[in-house]
Amino acid sequence: MYRYDEFDAAFVRQRTEQFADQVRRRISGELNEDQFRPLRLMNGLYLQLHAYMLRVAVPYGTLSSKQLRRLAEIARKYDRGYGHFTTRQNIQFNWPRLNDVPKILAELADVEMHAIQTSGNCIRNVTTDQFAGAAADEIIDPRPIAEIIRQWSSLHPEFTFLPRKFKIAITGAPQDRAAVKFHDIGLMAKTGPNGEIGWTVYVGGGLGRTPMVAKQIRDFVDHEHLLAYLEAILRVYNRYGRRDNKYKARIKILVHEAGIDTIRDQVEEEFAAMKDGILKLPQEELDRITAYFAAPAFKEVEQKTIDLPKLKITDPAFARFIERNTHPHFRDGYVSVTVSMKPIGGTPGDATDIQMEAIADLAEKYSFDELRVSHEQNLVLPHVALDDLRAVYEGLVDIDLAEGNTGLITDIISCPGLDYCALATARSIPIAKSISQKFSAPERQEQIGDLKIKISGCINACGHHHVGHIGILGLDRKGVENYQITVGGDASEDAAVGSILGAGIAGDDVPDAIEKLVDLYIEKRESADETFIAAFRRLGEAPFKEALYGTR
Amino acid sequence: MDIITANELLSGATVYLTVDGKWLEEVSKAQTFGPEDKAARDAAVEAANASGRYLSVEIEKAEIIDGRVVPTRLREKIRAEGPTSPRHTPQTLDTPHAKGEDSNVSL
């Protein structure tokens, strides 16, 4: 993975010192809160319901064991012994104290991490496929380009006061695991006319109160011109994005109102003017960055396959783990292992210090020191030899994170909701837990198959409810929590926004409501191979509506 | 009736303005303001904002239930008692002066 050189180190160190000074000035009273707020936000420090919250960037979701250990240490030393992995591949600490934050940032800087641009109206942490650099279906490893975009966007002088936040996602595989069409800019690897690899560019996707699927703005741009093209988009957005209304300020609204063709023309004009300028990416630089992401020195493995049918009889839990939590690797005899941070009845995405340290040990021992954070709030050991799979599994059993539920109904995405978040209108975590408990039986989960439930505690949609196969949105109805159910959303390459089934329901009724939807699906599906989302596409929303609300 | 709540600068902890003019974590000790105390209430909010030591200073609705002050809104109940799932106790103030013993001392 990418390693800081002295230049990056100086950059992050200076930024950390700068923030330490700002905190000092705030505590001494030299800065008031109005002056300090934008400064702390630029360093990922929010004030939530109970305390400050620090959001630390995990660049395109990649971590080393050392970094994860440091996160564990910070959780123990400065927080309450846990951290929360987010849908943006970041980690949040819920209880830091203001005067500890400079120390936390300094300790993060020691392991090449920071909180820069994890908040504010700037280009946020670039996200990507959690299996990047490992997946069998990958056209190209997106991480070198993600790293180059990270560098280009870090404290970019022109784009630090955009109309609104700006999120870029990138995937190197045809199967989109990074939800690129729900980002301000989505990049999808593509093989060009002459066999060269470049990027299809999507723009104007997003969730929040106005969910939109991104539109294709350019079919193909090569590596060399990618940054210039991104800068052209950002400049058009910075100049013409709406600033009169916070809720209409994202680029999706600009694209929607002006039309993709107009935006494309503006971007192309801008691109033409700077295309061959200083942002042209030299091949040597791409090569230099790519070298950091070279595949690890895989060993010759004994085991090339696993006899799953046999294992299902002898060790069904392990078999489930293999079936659900491993992903095909480009290297024979290897898989990527998802560490499900969704134990039954647990808080989605939460990890204790002990769990983080144990996972870091497993990564060091069995995954070439590499780890990933997925936007589904799980961790990934990207390069695990089949030979080592049992050792990894047993290590995870020890820390209660061996649930073989990836992609199943209990693998729920959830925002922190009203238990923590100052913006939330209803709680999310208790809903996630109650659904998880209701469907805890492995057989039941297996029967249901692939089903993504996503829960947000407010309209801002941090829990991606719009793109859940089943989405749950918590609202406040006259002082009472109320949950709206949507069906049919999809964050993959077949992107779709879910439809609201009807009036909201009480929190206690949510698990039963989900069960009604699931039962309908099982009843109506053509076979066990037809997934929930496939069945929904075939059936339409009417039967689901009826299952939930009866005939009216 | 109303109570006044805020987050303390250093810890971020949820605090309430108490009868004796301190800012403490316990909502049960919060001073209540009836309709006739509007001027005093607003003056207290203004003073809290001016102090620079308290953030997100808000007036919240509360009721007396079994002799105890209880915030009306769910959000405020959660702020007062901590996250519900899993349960965490609220953030505590951490320094003697932040404990409300001398809320005007600067570091």
Added chain:
Amino acid sequence: MALASSNLAEAKAPRASDLEIVALNGMFDERDTLGVIRYALEELLPGEPLAVVSSFGADSAVLLHHIAQVDPHKEVLFLETGKHFAETLEYVETIKQRFGLTNIRFLEPDAADLKRFDPHGTLWDTDPDSCCHIRKTEPLKGALDQYAGWITGRRRHQTQERGVLPHFELTSDVRIKVNPLAYWTYEDVKAYKAEHDLPEHPLVQHGYRSIGCAPCTSATREGEDPRAGRWRGLNKAECGIHFDFNGQIASPAAKLENRTLFKSGRFIADPFHVWGEGDAPETSAYVHVPLAIWQENRDAFIAADHPIGLLIEPGDDFEAIAEDFDRFASIAVAFPKFTDGRGYSYARLLRERYGFTGELRATGDILTDQVPFLRRCGFDALTVTNEATKKALENDALAEVSVYLQPVGSRGEAPVGTRPFLRRADQ
């Protein structure tokens, strides 16, 4: 260039207390000019002379005529800034001859200062305060070090700032300034000149009533404050030589705090103002003209050919007048709210795409953390009203990360060592 006060910190021991000065001010009749001068030159500080300084401007003749009556051999200091009107130098000769003054000493700027700070002789344009400093304040300070004080021709009626001027002042470094003409009105001056047939400065007939260096003096209109023609439009009223060097007595020191234009590392007087009531395309100069007004009156502005600037507000289609950019001495880009970052794009376009090389200034709600971004995008001047930002700029305490990860085109952001591609350090 030493700081103005450094030599003076070692000034000679006090010679008179505040009280004594107050008492002196009661000694003379308001119009007893000769009495004041005589006392100042002969009795006030026996054995320690006071200097006479004259600008040889429009009203200088009155004081010099009085000096000549008391002592024609008295040394008269004249600041030869190198920027005077030829008419002024001519006038020095005239006065010398007519009044029989025998000892006029020309004080010239330090050659090293000129070479270092004003190699092209254009400092008056970019930073008039500094120009005054090296051409007037510094040379005068050197000369005055030998004196216990000096006699000036200042009058309390000259400008509002001088309204309370007494005959005798004590400066904060305990030297004495004597103002024999303190109570003279403009009419008194006029009458005296007529009565004694004093020679007139040749420029007075051209409408000049207060004359300094050529570049910073213009004619005054009827009814205008006579000194309004000095540093016209430059928000500058005193040239620095009437400052008490420690800024204690003379009021213009307070103006320093009101300076909002930050350029080349410090706050300087701002020659520009914002377009407003009373501005007209035909006559206005040193004004930032809003885009729409420029577009409506383009021909009139071009015909008038005054130094002028452009004001760009967020959302303005400024590129519509791209062909006019090089007509502007300064382009101001407004930041009505610090969160509105459109101006960053405008700046880069102006610099990188349109090759604008004049002053590019950011104006509005500017916080310290924006300043490094503004600079990198091509701004070379800031109009700052936010107090915290001003303080940070004055103390050079900007929160800045000096290494950066993306090249922008205007600051010559050069690669460091073998550092590839995107990385640059601020040099």
